[in-house]
């Protein structure tokens with residue numbers, strides 16, 4: 001939790017010539033006022049407060065961003081004035097507190113140029129308490145951001161060198177044309193994520209998410225199993241290295257080998273640790289993603305590292321060694337406008353353990369759907385998670401006394417995973433457990449089906465080019481290739497006449513089949 005602070009523009013600034021002119025004056029003053037301000041509590045390592053499209057290496061041409069708190073932002077060009085609905089940030093907490101004076105300062109300037117349509121939130125708070133509310137719901141604000149992402153500005157068409165912040169860029173152009181112009185695909189200017197979303201077919205945009213800094217939002221419906229992100233690491237960082245100095249040195253070495261744009265991009269990543277570490281280590285610890293469960297290195301990514309956490313995540317990150325890239329796949333259908341989330345947890349954890357882990361390692365209090373369940377439902381969820389863990393342990397240690405018991409446990413675990421809304425790697429792992437039980441029992445018919453299911457579930461979360469998926473495909477074709485395979489004991493004819501699922505899981509009318 002925490003308090004937000006901000007102002008809304010209502011009614012919206014229609015993109016008339018007069019409004020655009022006024023908006024440009026507003027921008028000019030913001031840049032004059034804040035362009036040379038440095039704040040050591042800010043988000044950038046060099047402390048510079050304003051991030052503008054004119055900055056070399058700027059990855060966002062659509063916004064002027066204040067690199068404090070949750071990075072409140074404004075459309076960087078007068079043609080985008082209609083989409084300027086809100087300027088805000090969370091302001092409580094060590095990472096977000098520096099934002100408040102800037103928001104108040106920008107509010108004053110906005111009031112000066114945009115007048116009575118500028119409303120600081122406390123003017124709208126009916127209750128008088130510290131929770132403040134804007135004119136718009138967040139969905140309207142996100143929708144406006146999305147629409148802004150579809151706009152192109154005159155500078156995009158002209159050359160790869162002009163800055164959007166040229167005072168003349170907006171004024172000298174034919175404004176009615178500008179709104180309709182599509183971006184020149186040969187432009188050498190970097191595009192924002194949202195521009196790329198439409199240009200390169202990406203299904204997401206990186207944008208501010210309340211109380212989380214930046215995040216990744218679906219810009220269209222994404223179907224289960226879709227590869228949303230496939231990204232090579234900017235560089236790798238040692239994991240489990242006890243010497244902080246050694247990690248710092250490794251990052252500095254890696255940074256030196258990057259060009260200036262990539263170095264700046266690194267420093268624009270979130271640093272949850274503030275002054276607790278050097279900026280190198282702080283950024284790395286906040287953003288590094290594992291390159292495989294056994295890997296001794298993690299990777300830093302410009303886009304994948306922007307994906308926030310949810311304990312009920314809708315996407316899965318995996319290191320795909322076959323293509324040397326980190327992939328993020330949709331675990332379920334994700335609707336347009338929904339945030340794409342992964343899990344930062346190293347294993348399944350109950351509520352209080354999750355909260356403690358996320359606070360200690362990533363310095364935030366998780367308020368995802370699962371963590372916000374009413375206490376009774378949260379207890380039920382914890383109970384299911386405990387049961388899943390206990391079954392997993394039992395199967396993992398080979399304690400299941402017979403193949404029947406083993407399969408029944410796996411089936412129970414799959415049901416619990418489904419009830420809990422978990423579609424992650426636990427699903428293919430469970431099918432693989434069932435496969436192993438069948439293989440060790442010489443049961444080729446069931447082994448084949450379980451391997452097929454493990455393969456299909458693995459493809460959803462990793463794609464069919466992952467090494468694990470490839471191995472499962474081979475096992476599904478010939479289960480007997482597995483080293484644990486034994487000569488079969490029961491004949492496939494035994495399946496005749498039985499319900500398929502009951503046969504598969506060795507259950508008859510819900511009772512154990514005790515034939516073996």
Ligand SMILES: C[S@@+](CC[C@H](N)C(=O)[O-])C[C@H]1O[C@@H](n2cnc3c(N)ncnc32)[C@H](O)[C@@H]1O
Pocket residue numbers: 211212213214215269270272286287288305306307308309310362363364365366367368
């Ligand atoms: C890898 S970064 C994710 C991207 C980041 N939000 C940004 O602005 O670039 C991890 C940091 O994001 C924030 N974060 C991630 N998930 C969050 C969540 N569910 N709630 C609040 N903050 C979150 C925390 O500050 C965390 O340390």
